[in-house]
Amino acid sequence: MKLNYHHLYYFWQVARSGHLTRTAEALHVSQSALSHQIRQLEERLGQKLFLREGRTLRLTEAGRLAFDYAEAIFRQGEELTALFAEGGHAHREVIRVGAVATLSRNFQEEFLRPLLDREDLELSLQSGGLDDLLRRLSAHRLDVVLANQSVRGDDQHPWRSQRLARQPVSIIGATRLGPLAPFPEGLAGRGLIVPGPESSVRQAFDGLCELHRLSPTIIAEVDDMALMRLLARDTGHLAVMPPVVVRDELRVGSLSDFGALPGVFEEFYAITIRRRFESPLLKRLLNQSSEALLPGRRE
Amino acid sequence: MKLNYHHLYYFWQVARSGHLTRTAEALHVSQSALSHQIRQLEERLGQKLFLREGRTLRLTEAGRLAFDYAEAIFRQGEELTALFAEGGHAHREVIRVGAVATLSRNFQEEFLRPLLDREDLELSLQSGGLDDLLRRLSAHRLDVVLANQSVRGDDQHPWRSQRLARQPVSIIGATRLGPLAPFPEGLAGRGLIVPGPESSVRQAFDGLCELHRLSPTIIAEVDDMALMRLLARDTGHLAVMPPVVVRDELRVGSLSDFGALPGVFEEFYAITIRRRFESPLLKRLLNQSSEALLPGRRE
DNA sequence: TGATTCGTTCTTTTTAAACGAACGATACCT
DNA sequence: AGGTATCGTTCGTTTAAAAAGAACGAATCA
Numbered sequence: 188m189k190l191n192y193h194h195l196y197y198f199w200q201v202a203r204s205g206h207l208t209r210t211a212e213a214l215h216v217s218q219s220a221l222s223h224q225i226r227q228l229e230e231r232l233g234q235k236l237f238l239r240e241g242r243t244l245r246l247t248e249a250g251r252l253a254f255d256y257a258e259a260i261f262r263q264g265e266e267l268t269a270l271f272a273e274g275g276h277a278h279r280e281v282i283r284v285g286a287v288a289t290l291s292r293n294f295q296e297e298f299l300r301p302l303l304d305r306e307d308l309e310l311s312l313q314s315g316g317l318d319d320l321l322r323r324l325s326a327h328r329l330d331v332v333l334a335n336q337s338v339r340g341d342d343q344h345p346w347r348s349q350r351l352a353r354q355p356v357s358i359i360g361a362t363r364l365g366p367l368a369p370f371p372e373g374l375a376g377r378g379l380i381v382p383g384p385e386s387s388v389r390q391a392f393d394g395l396c397e398l399h400r401l402s403p404t405i406i407a408e409v410d411d412m413a414l415m416r417l418l419a420r421d422t423g424h425l426a427v428m429p430p431v432v433v434r435d436e437l438r439v440g441s442l443s444d445f446g447a448l449p450g451v452f453e454e455f456y457a458i459t460i461r462r463r464f465e466s467p468l469l470k471r472l473l474n475q476s477s478e479a480l481l482p483g484r485r486e
Numbered sequence: 487m488k489l490n491y492h493h494l495y496y497f498w499q500v501a502r503s504g505h506l507t508r509t510a511e512a513l514h515v516s517q518s519a520l521s522h523q524i525r526q527l528e529e530r531l532g533q534k535l536f537l538r539e540g541r542t543l544r545l546t547e548a549g550r551l552a553f554d555y556a557e558a559i560f561r562q563g564e565e566l567t568a569l570f571a572e573g574g575h576a577h578r579e580v581i582r583v584g585a586v587a588t589l590s591r592n593f594q595e596e597f598l599r600p601l602l603d604r605e606d607l608e609l610s611l612q613s614g615g616l617d618d619l620l621r622r623l624s625a626h627r628l629d630v631v632l633a634n635q636s637v638r639g640d641d642q643h644p645w646r647s648q649r650l651a652r653q654p655v656s657i658i659g660a661t662r663l664g665p666l667a668p669f670p671e672g673l674a675g676r677g678l679i680v681p682g683p684e685s686s687v688r689q690a691f692d693g694l695c696e697l698h699r700l701s702p703t704i705i706a707e708v709d710d711m712a713l714m715r716l717l718a719r720d721t722g723h724l725a726v727m728p729p730v731v732v733r734d735e736l737r738v739g740s741l742s743d744f745g746a747l748p749g750v751f752e753e754f755y756a757i758t759i760r761r762r763f764e765s766p767l768l769k770r771l772l773n774q775s776s777e778a779l780l781p782g783r784r785e
Numbered sequence: 786t787g788a789t790t791c792g793t794t795c796t797t798t799t800t801a802a803a804c805g806a807a808c809g810a811t812a813c814c815t
Numbered sequence: 816a817g818g819t820a821t822c823g824t825t826c827g828t829t830t831a832a833a834a835a836g837a838a839c840g841a842a843t844c845a
Contacts (some may be wrong), residue, residue, distance in 0.1 A: 190563050190564075190566065190567045192491030192492065192563065193491065193492065193496070193833090195563075196491070202762065202763070203761075203762055204762065205762045205763065206791085207791075207792060208790085208791060208792080214831090215833060216834065216835090217835050217836075218793090219792090219793075219795095219834080219835070219836075219837095220793080220833065220834045220835070221792095222792060222793060222794085223793090223833080223834085224833075226793085232570040233570060234570060235570075239792070239793085240840050240842095241792095241842045241843080242790065242791040242792060242841070242843075243790090243791085243792095243842090244765040244791095244792085245763065247582070248578070248579050250568070250763075251763065251765065252566075252569065252580070253566060253570075254624035254763075255627070256562055256565065256566040257566075258625075258626045259562050259625055259626060260559050260562050260563060260566075263555055263558050263559050264489050264491065264494075264555070264559060265489075265561075267489065267551075267552060267555040268488075268489045268531070270551065271531040271532060271533060271552075272532075272549070279547070281547070281551070291655075291693075296629065300491035314754065319740075324820095326558060327557050327558065330555070360628050424586075437791085444840065457810080458725070460809070462502075463501065463502055463503065463504045463542075464504065464544065464545040464549075464550065464553075473581070477531075491822060492802090505822085506822070507821080507823080508821060514803055515802090515803065515804090516803065516805070517822080517824090518803080518804070518805075518806095518823090518824075518825080518826090519802070519803045519822070520823095520824085520834060521823060521825085522802085522803085522824090523802080525824090538823070538824090539811095540810065540811045541810065541811050541812070541821065542811085542812095542822085542823095542824085543822095543823080645798075684794070739806095740818060760823090772822040
């Protein structure tokens with residue numbers, strides 16, 4: 188009881204033009220053949236797709252529904268054939284990476300570095316929210332999603348999260364603030380910029396504060412690492428963030444690392460979809476990334 | 487030179503399992519038939535999809551590409567058949583409306599009102615950004631998009647914008663601010679909340695200010711009408727917005743309309759896609775909406 | 786009213802898909 | 816190593832599905 192895509196194609200063509208005879212001519216088949224095939228589709232689906240009103244055809248509600256699906260299906264098919272038609276030559280390898288927009292750019296760059304100097308590779312990098320990216324991953328429009336949290340897969344969405352890196356998290360602030368006692372003393376009377384309440388870093392940090400009976404003054408909750416970096420640099424407040432994010436500023440000396448927070452880590456995950464044939468390049472990339480970036484990598 | 491979806495289906499099934507023989511058994515065809523059909527697909531596309539390495543199959547890069555498309559195509563097909571299989575009964579009429587999230591809720595409700603009390607109709611209402619909604623419209627996942635700007639269609643995207651309503655725009659503020667001289671005098675020394683610079687209302691308002699040699703103090707630029715309504719109610723600032731948005735507050739008396747701005751209008755558009763068979767219900771809805779809501783409707 | 790257009794239905798013809806046996810290559814086992 | 820089972824390919828043959836073509840009926844137009 189499977190759908191016959193040949194029938195659906197004929198239906199689609201007739202539905203978009205509205206005329207059986209003209210469509211038959213355009214497709215170089217007889218109208219009787221068309222009529223018959225469409226009738227078979229209706230039988231298979233169990234519902235009328237056209238209302239035959241005299242000698243004109245009108246779509247039924249079911250037909251409208253089927254038409255919308257057919258449109259989506261055959262547009263993709265056309266896209267596919269176009270892709271193969273133009274590029275008669277061999278296809279370059281493509282890796283499509285989605286990155287959660289709030290992720291550290293340094294981390295993204297680190298991950299992509301092995302790919303950047305390869306001439307034979309086409310790299311597509313897309314930013315967005317995690318939900319959006321996961322949707323694209325499920326639709327096979329992405330090969331991997333970089334995120335700072337893991338997701339659990341289920342039957343519907345066979346996602347697989349692989350931890351790539353685990354960065355220590357520190358108290359970061361402008362060097363001009365002068366020397367600061369290490370955590371937890373140094374925090375007294377200071378404003379803090381912290382990650383949003385959803386993030387794992389924030390939750391670990393809150394736990395740590397509770398342990399030390401601290402209730403620091405939260406100035407801002409910021410999810411975007413790039414923004415947090417700017418705020419740490421340009422305000423007099425302290426930020427809770429991984430030092431790797433502000434690597435350059437630490438080297439130049441405009442920002443200082445006032446000490447790592449014990450037990451607080453920012454974790455990075457590569458989310459992929461289980462598939463029979465994985466791209467060997469992607470596989471290699473994930474393996475070498477988790478080896479290179481995993482614990483205690485100096486940056 | 488058209489794509490054979492039957493071939494593609496076989497390829498898809500083989501590619502997802504990785505084995506030709508097992509797939510042949512599962513599909514109740516001989517392996518020779520499968521092998522032959524896949525070979526034909528390769529010939530049609532002009533490229534190898536599998537690397538035959540001894541007695542194992544591996545996807546080529548082109549194969550990976552084709553597989554992703556096949557996945558998208560046949561998932562939709564399965565969705566379609568599932569839809570018809572469960573709902574053996576006649577399909578209820580469906581109208582899928584997308585509304586730009588920043589649009590006045592009152593306007594949306596007004597538009598949808600004729601549909602709400604119909605038992606025989608299934609209504610789907612989706613919010614989002616204009617770009618996102620237009621994409622869904624093009625993919626036939628929406629029937630109509632409500633927006634506060636018109637879009638021009640092109641060959642790729644045969645959009646059609648139809649103006650539904652044109653609302654006057656006023657200076658709105660908390661009643662407790664006391665009586666206010668009409669525009670432009672009343673604005674002197676007041677903070678203003680205005681729509682964002684992209685909106686047509688804002689552009690018309692800026693033009694009006696220039697005409698009167700006014701440069702009012704902009705407190706905030708807000709695109710979301712619901713948010714603007716809250717700000718007008720809860721702050722001491724004046725807002726530039728259509729009175730219809732705060733209809734309830736005006737009636738209760740918590741907000742006052744300090745006078746319409748000449749020549750400034752908020753316009754509402756219904757964006758649809760040209761198609762052969764339009765839903766008669768949608769057609770009727772658009773017609774009666776533009777009649778009912780067009781100029782000077784009291785609200 | 787009669788010619789014409791357009792979709793349907795039937796039978797016959799043509800085309801394409803499926804089968805099954807033989808073959809070749811590879812992996813596995815002892 | 817050498818035998819054997821497994822897996823994909825390639826044939827010629829068979830079978831099933833799609834197309835053609837003619838006859839029919841209903842609606843449209845002059």
